[in-house]
Structures are given as structure tokens and as C-alpha cells.
Amino acid sequence: EDKVVQSPLSLVVHEGDTVTLNCSYEVTNFRSLLWYKQEKKAPTFLFMLTSSGIEKKSGRLSSILDKKELFSILNITATQTGDSAIYLCAVEGNTGNQFYFGTGTSLTVIP
């Protein structure tokens, strides 16, 4: 059965901390892994990863994929209160155009 598992389920940190969010997967015929940020409305796209070992970076956020060990991490450095959100990991398989989602990690950044 295809599945995506995210950890931790929730996290509370202080502003300025660095956090690492994890996503492991077992998906038949992997095509890509995507990270989204959701703040009480539409999830917004962060990164798409298709190749192992190549870091994607956007400001304080970065992500990397390991296709051998079947996981990805999302790093956020110097966290701010605006980073508080649910972070979703999704994996696209090659069967029927489906995306498989994890349960998400709820991040709360306190001042």
C-alpha cells in the first residue's frame, strides 16, 4: 500500500530556532515529492524534488531528497512567527496521476 509518513506531527519552537521536518514514503513508481505550506486555507507550493541529493533552497527554507532511503527533509532556519503553519508532504506516483499526502506537521513558532 502506498503511503507517506510525516514526523513530528506537531512542533512548538521559539523564534530564531532551526527546525527539521521529516517525510518518508513508500510509493510505487515514484515521480516527485512536493512540500506545501498551509495557513488555514489553500496549501501553497514550496518545493518539488525529483533527484536525490540536490538541495532546493528558497530564503530560509531548504529541502533535500534521498531516493535510496525514501525520505525528504524540510529545514527552516531562523524561524519567524509567520512560519507557523501546517507543512504537507506529497508524493506523486506513476499510477493514475495520483498524489499521496502525509498527515502534515503542525509548526507553531512563538515569539
Next chain:
Amino acid sequence: DGGITQSPKYLFRKEGQNVTLSCEQNLNHDAMYWYRQDPGQGLRLIYYSQIVNDFQKGDIAEGYSVSREKKESFPLTVTSAQKNPTAFYLCASSIGQGAAGANVLTFGAGSRLTVL
């Protein structure tokens, strides 16, 4: 501006009533999806459509129905057969696996359905 429009944002329904949630996109995407989001359960796929006049059941299709008569539109009907319909519903679209370019999901703002 290209995007996905979902309506209504909030909807209340009495038990036994069918309701239809609207989803319209002007991104020229072939593929469209409906997800249900409950606390602690992530996004679960209800139905998806890869092309006009074709759609497939997702993991939790029971009690739901869809149609795809136009490329831009993918309405979801929550029927009275759905035992626990109170949830947040998200519509999404993507270019589709057969197209050139990154197959990334773009989401609407969601519809929150409450059954009274």
C-alpha cells in the same frame, strides 16, 4: 490572474440533504482533484479527473459524486449517503502527467461543510 475558485467558502447542511461544491479553474490544467481534510488525517483523495468526461474514484469516494463536463469545472456533490460529511474540502488541479513541465498541484481556498 490564473487560479482555482471554490464556492461556497462555508456551507451548512441538514442531515439528508445533498450539497454541491463548485470548483472552477482558469489555468488550462487537464487534471483536477477533490480532497477532504480532517484534523490529524492529512488530505484524502475523493475523486480525480485526468481529462474531460473522465474521472476515477479515490480512496474515500463513497457518498460523493462528481462530473467533468468542461475542462474548467469539476463540481463535487456530497450526498446524503456520506455518513460523516462535516469536513474541509479542497479542490486542486495540475497540468497532468502527460504534459511537458512540472506536475504540481495548485489548490483552491477550500470549502468548509458543516452538517447540522
